[in-house]
Amino acid sequence: MKLSMRHVITIQKNRFRQLKKNLRGLKKTALRNRKLISNEWWDSEFYIDSSLEDRKTIFNSCDAAAAAYHYASIELLISKYFFEQKISADGLKVLDIGSGSGHWLDFYESLGFGNMVGVDVSEKSIEHLRSKYKEDREKTFYKGTAKNYLMGRNDKFDVINAIGVMFHIVDDREWLETIKLFADHLTEDGVIVIGGFFGALNNIDVQFGADGSVNKRLRSAKNWKEKLSENGLKDIKLVKNVTSLEIDHVLPENNLIFARFSA
Numbered sequence: 001m002k003l004s005m006r007h008v009i010t011i012q013k014n015r016f017r018q019l020k021k022n023l024r025g026l027k028k029t030a031l032r033n034r035k036l037i038s039n040e041w042w043d044s045e046f047y048i049d050s051s052l053e054d055r056k057t058i059f060n061s062c063d064a065a066a067a068a069y070h071y072a073s074i075e076l077l078i079s080k081y082f083f084e085q086k087i088s089a090d091g092l093k094v095l096d097i098g099s100g101s102g103h104w105l106d107f108y109e110s111l112g113f114g115n116m117v118g119v120d121v122s123e124k125s126i127e128h129l130r131s132k133y134k135e136d137r138e139k140t141f142y143k144g145t146a147k148n149y150l151m152g153r154n155d156k157f158d159v160i161n162a163i164g165v166m167f168h169i170v171d172d173r174e175w176l177e178t179i180k181l182f183a184d185h186l187t188e189d190g191v192i193v194i195g196g197f198f199g200a201l202n203n204i205d206v207q208f209g210a211d212g213s214v215n216k217r218l219r220s221a222k223n224w225k226e227k228l229s230e231n232g233l234k235d236i237k238l239v240k241n242v243t244s245l246e247i248d249h250v251l252p253e254n255n256l257i258f259a260r261f262s263a
Contacts, residue, residue: 078256102118159193176227241254
């Protein structure tokens with residue numbers, strides 16, 4: 001399909017935005033003496049009012065239609081992958097990291113999944129989720145990090161979903177430990193779905209709190225693939241979300257990595 005000049009300009013504008021963000025991040029990363037943002041930041045500075053909805057998990061003033069476009073562009077890629085891989089939802093268990101408003105829980109439910117666990121560091125998010133799904137006994141929720149939830153547990157999951165989450169695990173040791181825990185708690189035929197940027201540059205700090213503390217660290221596609229492979233995940237597919245570039249609005253990094261033990 002031939003793109004209009006307007007689409008071409010919008011795509012290039014979004015690519016320039018990301019490049020500018022990465023270059024600014026490179027400059028700030030060179031001064032890496034910043035503290036890491038605390039988990040309490042999400043409730044004290046990010047979710048600044050009582051309501052919680054999809055667009056506010058991006059940023060508080062995000063346009064509702066742009067947010068819907070963002071989520072839909074990712075949903076299409078996940079749905080396509082699940083269809084091509086013939087992944088059936090029957091009896092499968094989902095772990096959703098960074099559940100926020102519950103968007104990805106609703107999405108996986110629409111695919112037929114029922115048994116789900118939602119994890120989030122935000123108390124406001126967990127309160128919202130427990131209220132939203134109070135009649136649903138197949139969904140349970142845990143306040144804390146993915147690492148804290150998975151350590152010491154024996155259960156395994158068929159889908160581990162972490163969209164727009166792993167770059168907020170800024171501590172490199174915790175990031176590595178979380179990847180290992182994902183592999184340890186994935187079923188033999190399961191899949192890990194990770195949303196992020198996955199570019200050529202590694203360990204770039206690109207988002208900061210009001211006090212300058214680091215809130216987002218982008219790791220390279222090469223680093224991701226190496227660390228996943230080291231944990232036994234050999235079937236790794238990186239999918240670029242080109243559709244997301246076609247809307248003139250600031251949106252999060254939303255390419256995808258799918259990782260499995262074998263094809």
